[in-house]
Amino acid sequence: MQNRSIGIDRGRFAKGPFPAIDLAGYFILPGIVNLHGPTMDPFAGGQPTSVAAHLAEQVHRAVAQGVTTTWLPLNWGQLAAQDGAGAALWQDTALSLMADQRDEAGTDLRVQLRVSPQDYTGAAGLLAALRRYGVDQVIFAGAPTFEQITRAATARHLCQLAEAFDTLGVRYGSCGDETAEQREHYAMIGAGICQFPKNNAPAAAARAMGDAVVLDADRVLQAADGQGDASLLRHILSDTRCALASAQGGRRLIEVAFGLVERGVMPLPRAWALLSRRPAEIMRLVDRGHIDLGRRADLLVLHKGSLQVEAVLSAGRLSYLAGEAVQRFAHLQTFAPRVPNPVQQAGVQTTT
Known part of the structure; x- marks a missing residue:
C-alpha cells in the first residue's frame, strides 16, 4: 500500500x-475482476425474463459492488432445452447485448458459457456463437466422472472442441473436479482453468501442471476459520496462478479479502490481488487488474x-x-x- x-x-x-x-x-x-459472477437465469420465477432488464440488473449490482470486469455464467445446453426456440432467442440476445454494450455498460460485462462435456449435438452452435459474439471463456461443467470423460467418443469430442477454442483464443477449463486424474485429463486437452475443485487433490494437480486455480471465496474463508479444507490456504498463499471468485458478487469478495487480512492470513495487497490482478492474468487481460x-x-x-x-x-x-x-x-x-x-x-x- x-x-x-x-x-x-x-x-x-x-x-x-x-x-x-x-x-x-x-x-x-x-x-474487482470476478471470473464467476451470478448465473444468468432467464426463467427466474418460472417465467421468461426480459434480456435487457436482466442484464441491466446485473450491471447495476456489479458497479455498486466495485466489480469492473465480470463473467456471468450461462448454461448453453440447459437453456436450449428449457424452451426450444424461445430459449435460443434469449441466449442469442443476451450474447449480442453483452458484446455490443461491453464498453458502455459501466462494467465490462462478459459471459462464461458452461457446456457439458457429453453434449455432442450442440458443438456447431457453440462454436458459431463463440465466433459471432467474441465469447472468451468456456467451462466444462456437470461434473461427469473420470470414466465418462475418458470414453473414446467423449475424448474425441473434447479434443475437437479444445482445438477450436485454441484457434479462437478462448480460455477454457473445468468445474468441480473431484480427483487429480480428472483434472489431469482436462489439462491434457489444454483446459487450463480448474474452477471450484471439490477438494485439494485436483487443485494441487492443477498447480503442479501450471494451470490456473479458481477457488470459491466462501470456502477459502471457511478454511481460514478452521471449518473447511485448510489445504486451500496453501493455494492462495502460493505465487502461482490462483484467484478467488464468488457467485454472490463483489460485496462478498470484499468481505472475504478483508476477512483474510483480519485473520492474519495475508496482507491486503496480496489478498486484493486474488480479486483483481490474478483473475485478470488468468484471462490474459494484461490491461487491467493493478x-x-x-x-x-x-x-x-x-x-x-x-x-x-x-x-x-x-x-x-x-x-x-x-x-x-x-x-x-x-x-x-x-x-x-x-x-x-x-x-x-x-x-x-x-x-x-
Missing part, C-alpha cells in the same frame, strides 16, 4: 498534472471506516458514486454533484 497520486487520462492511468480529488480516508484499489501507468483505469474507492464502496471508475469513467465521496468529486466541473443512476457515466481526469 502506498500514499501517492495517480492520474487518469482518456481511460488509462497516466501522469498529471490534472485537477485533483482528495480521497484521504479511502482505499483506492484496482477494480494500478500502473498505461493500464485501463478501473478503480474502486472504498471507505476505510465502513468498507463500503463509494465510487467506482470503469475505464476512467465514473460508473458509481455514493456517500461522502459525492462531495469529494463534486468540485470538478466534469461531475454533477450527484450521480442518481448507478450506471450513469462521466468522463474524468483526476488524481487519487
Whole structure:
C-alpha cells in the first residue's frame, strides 16, 4: 500500500498534472475482476425474463459492488432445452447485448458459457456463437466422472472442441473436479482453468501442471476459520496462478479479502490481488487488474471506516458514486454533484 497520486487520462492511468480529488480516508484499489459472477437465469420465477432488464440488473449490482470486469455464467445446453426456440432467442440476445454494450455498460460485462462435456449435438452452435459474439471463456461443467470423460467418443469430442477454442483464443477449463486424474485429463486437452475443485487433490494437480486455480471465496474463508479444507490456504498463499471468485458478487469478495487480512492470513495487497490482478492474468487481460501507468483505469474507492464502496471508475469513467465521496468529486466541473443512476457515466481526469 502506498500514499501517492495517480492520474487518469482518456481511460488509462497516466501522469498529471490534472485537477485533483482528495480521497484521504479511502482505499483506492484496482477494480474487482470476478471470473464467476451470478448465473444468468432467464426463467427466474418460472417465467421468461426480459434480456435487457436482466442484464441491466446485473450491471447495476456489479458497479455498486466495485466489480469492473465480470463473467456471468450461462448454461448453453440447459437453456436450449428449457424452451426450444424461445430459449435460443434469449441466449442469442443476451450474447449480442453483452458484446455490443461491453464498453458502455459501466462494467465490462462478459459471459462464461458452461457446456457439458457429453453434449455432442450442440458443438456447431457453440462454436458459431463463440465466433459471432467474441465469447472468451468456456467451462466444462456437470461434473461427469473420470470414466465418462475418458470414453473414446467423449475424448474425441473434447479434443475437437479444445482445438477450436485454441484457434479462437478462448480460455477454457473445468468445474468441480473431484480427483487429480480428472483434472489431469482436462489439462491434457489444454483446459487450463480448474474452477471450484471439490477438494485439494485436483487443485494441487492443477498447480503442479501450471494451470490456473479458481477457488470459491466462501470456502477459502471457511478454511481460514478452521471449518473447511485448510489445504486451500496453501493455494492462495502460493505465487502461482490462483484467484478467488464468488457467485454472490463483489460485496462478498470484499468481505472475504478483508476477512483474510483480519485473520492474519495475508496482507491486503496480496489478498486484493486474488480479486483483481490474478483473475485478470488468468484471462490474459494484461490491461487491467493493478494500478500502473498505461493500464485501463478501473478503480474502486472504498471507505476505510465502513468498507463500503463509494465510487467506482470503469475505464476512467465514473460508473458509481455514493456517500461522502459525492462531495469529494463534486468540485470538478466534469461531475454533477450527484450521480442518481448507478450506471450513469462521466468522463474524468483526476488524481487519487
